Amino acid sequence: MLYLYNGKVYVRPVTNKIVEVDIKKELNGNYDVQPTKNVIVRDDLDKVLTSIALEKAYEVLHKSTKRD
Numbered sequence: 001m002l003y004l005y006n007g008k009v010y011v012r013p014v015t016n017k018i019v020e021v022d023i024k025k026e027l028n029g030n031y032d033v034q035p036t037k038n039v040i041v042r043d044d045l046d047k048v049l050t051s052i053a054l055e056k057a058y059e060v061l062h063k064s065t066k067r068d
Contacts, residue, residue: 002033002057003049005040009057010049017041018049023058031058 003010003018010018011033020038023031031054042048052060 002052002054004052004057004060005049007060008038009052009061010040011035012045012049016043016045018045023054023061025058031055 001012002021003012005018008020009023010020012018018040020036020040021033022036023033025031033054
């Protein structure tokens with residue numbers, strides 16, 4: 001499951017640790033999710049995390065600044 005925290009996307013391998021991920025969309029439409037080296041350890045993660053769907057997480061990370 002993916003989580004949103006401070007505008008970045010993370011996975012949560014254990015209760016009090018989250019690891020930031022980078023999401024790329026492949027040509028075939030699949031997503032490639034890779035961990036980065038950024039890790040956060042906190043005891044109150046349940047209070048500060050918001051779960052997010054993969055497609056929405058990709059949009060958050062790759063927002064366009066172009067206006068119509």
